[in-house]
Amino acid sequence: MAQLSAADTEALIAYSTRIGDDALILSHRLAEMCAHAPELEEDIALTNIALDLIGQTRVLYSYAAELENKGRDEDKIAFLREERDYRNLLLLEQPNEDFAHVIARQFLFSAMSLPFFEALASSTDDTLRGVAEKAVKEVRYHLSHAAQWVIRLGDGTAESHARMQAAIDALWMYTGEMFVMDDIDRRLLALGIGVDLDSLRPAFNDAVGNVLDDATLTRPADGWMASGGRSGRHTEYMGFILTELQYMQRTYPDMTW
Amino acid sequence: MTDHKAWPLYEIFLRSRNGLSHKHVGSLHAPDAEMAIANARDAYTRRGEGVSIWAVPSASIIASDPSDKATMYEPALDKGYRHATYYDIPEEVKNM
Numbered sequence: 001m002a003q004l005s006a007a008d009t010e011a012l013i014a015y016s017t018r019i020g021d022d023a024l025i026l027s028h029r030l031a032e033m034c035a036h037a038p039e040l041e042e043d044i045a046l047t048n049i050a051l052d053l054i055g056q057t058r059v060l061y062s063y064a065a066e067l068e069n070k071g072r073d074e075d076k077i078a079f080l081r082e083e084r085d086y087r088n089l090l091l092l093e094q095p096n097e098d099f100a101h102v103i104a105r106q107f108l109f110s111a112m113s114l115p116f117f118e119a120l121a122s123s124t125d126d127t128l129r130g131v132a133e134k135a136v137k138e139v140r141y142h143l144s145h146a147a148q149w150v151i152r153l154g155d156g157t158a159e160s161h162a163r164m165q166a167a168i169d170a171l172w173m174y175t176g177e178m179f180v181m182d183d184i185d186r187r188l189l190a191l192g193i194g195v196d197l198d199s200l201r202p203a204f205n206d207a208v209g210n211v212l213d214d215a216t217l218t219r220p221a222d223g224w225m226a227s228g229g230r231s232g233r234h235t236e237y238m239g240f241i242l243t244e245l246q247y248m249q250r251t252y253p254d255m256t257w
Numbered sequence: 258m259t260d261h262k263a264w265p266l267y268e269i270f271l272r273s274r275n276g277l278s279h280k281h282v283g284s285l286h287a288p289d290a291e292m293a294i295a296n297a298r299d300a301y302t303r304r305g306e307g308v309s310i311w312a313v314p315s316a317s318i319i320a321s322d323p324s325d326k327a328t329m330y331e332p333a334l335d336k337g338y339r340h341a342t343y344y345d346i347p348e349e350v351k352n353m
Contacts, residue, residue, distance in 0.1 A: 039264060041285050041296040048299045145295055152288060 004191070008053045009235075011187045012125065013064045016195060017077065018087035018184075018230065020060030023163055024078060025238075026092040026109060027053035028245055030102070038099055045145060049106070052138040056131060057212035063127045079249035082231040091174035093229070097167070100153055100160070107146035107211070112178045114139045115203035116195055124192040146212045154215025161216065168212070169220050176225025266315040267293040269300075271307035279311050287312070 003013065035045040061074035091109055096102050102172035117139055120132035153164040179197045181189075188194025212219050228234065248255060262285040270279035282301050287293035293312035302310065319327055337343040 038287055041287060041300065045296065048303060141298075148292060148295060150290070227268045 008132060009190060010191060011066055011184045013040060013067045014184050015188050016060045016064040016067070016128070020057045020064065020077070020089035020091055021086050022109075023053040023057040023060070024245075025086070025241060026105075027051075027057065029092065029094075029096060029105070032096055033078070033102060035094075046102070047132070049142050052135075052142070056135050056138075059131050065069070071188075075249070079246045083234055083238050086234065086242070087230050087232060087240065089174065089177050089234055090176065090226055090229040091171060093235055093241055094171060094174065095237055097170075100163040100167035101171070101257055103146050103149040103153065104171050107150050107209070108168075108171055108175050109178070110139055110143035110146055111204050111207040111211075112175075112200055114143050114207075115200040116253065118203075119195040119199065123194070128193065138190075143207065147207070150217070152169070152210050152216045154212070154217040159202040164215065165217050166216060172220040172222075173224060173226050174220070175204075177227040177229060180227060180230065182230060224247075264288055267297075267312045268315050268318060269297040270291070270311040270313065271297075271301060272309035272311075273307050275308060279309065280307075284315060292316075 003151045007012055016039045027050040028119055030053070033043070033046045034050075035043060057078070058074050061077040065077060074165065089109070091105060094101070094105055114136065117132040117135040121136055123129045126160075150164060150168075153160040155161070177251060179201055181197050185194055185197060189196055208219060226235075266284055267287055267290070268284050269282050269283045272279045272284045285293065285296050285300055287296050290312055294310050297312055301307070333339055
């Protein structure tokens with residue numbers, strides 16, 4: 001790959017970090033489900049997904065740290081930033097509420113994430129391409145797992161149907177942000193590194209449409225969409241996540257396991 | 258999903274490599290057969306254990322009763338001629 005300008009490198013660092021932030025925050029939410037899923041088998045499934053996401057996070061943060069070359073490492077990026085420095089999608093910090101919310105959040109994100117990584121797998125950046133090639137296999141399973149549950153809960157009992165629909169309705173306003181292109185996206189797209197987020201919509205719409213149909217659920221109307229995560233403006237839940245996520249590292253600086 | 262006990266038990270069989278037969282690795286609960294495969298993938302194949310999964314409803318397996326052990330298996334022990342090791346192998350036969 002050609003040598004990047006300083007500004008391009010900055011953008012690449014920000015890009016790697018925020019894809020990593022998405023994975024880290026969702027992974028944390030899934031980890032909260034450990035020992036709280038409806039069945040032991042589902043506990044294992046959700047924590048497996050969380051582990052896949054942590055794996056993605058580590059590579060992306062390490063890459064950002066390497067490009068940045070300021071002595072930070074993956075741990076410092078994960079644990080020693082302020083709330084405003086996290087650039088994850090607002091969808092991913094939404095609380096677990098009930099199992100339907102956990103599944104709806106996973107489903108909506110994975111439905112975007114799969115075509116995202118499929119597109120990123122042709123990035124001109126070797127590291128991002130490598131991350132994407134591995135992530136595609138993982139995320140395909142995450143999507144399939146979540147979709148299976150959306151269908152079973154939606155097409156299940158009256159109560160499971162109502163709760164699954166409520167979860168989809170509640171989280172829908174956070175889906176718009178997944179497709180918003182900002183300066184970083186546009187710059188990296190022009191370099192052949194990043195992904196055209198707008199081009200992911202058909203795959204997202206297909207996945208969501210098919211699964212909600214099978215689940216006898218109604219796709220919410222595209223109304224007002226919340227955004228802000230990509231510029232560091234988070235919902236009220238983010239502070240609580242970071243309090244727990246960063247507790248050990250803040251209490252015992254530089255601790256290692 | 259209202260009745261927690263409604264999830265049936267499945268026996269999980271894995272084929273570790275093509276050419277080998279599926280082997281029993283354990284059991285798990287799942288709401289249906291498709292989810293049993295998904296759960297088996299998470300519980301039993303995350304370390305590259307297999308290339309194929311079978312999920313069989315445990316209720317479909319008819320098993321011998323352990324208390325019938327004597328009737329079922331012991332008669333074989335005193336009939337040595339049923340085992341290959343009972344027979345002397347001629348010197349000329351090097352490898353068997």
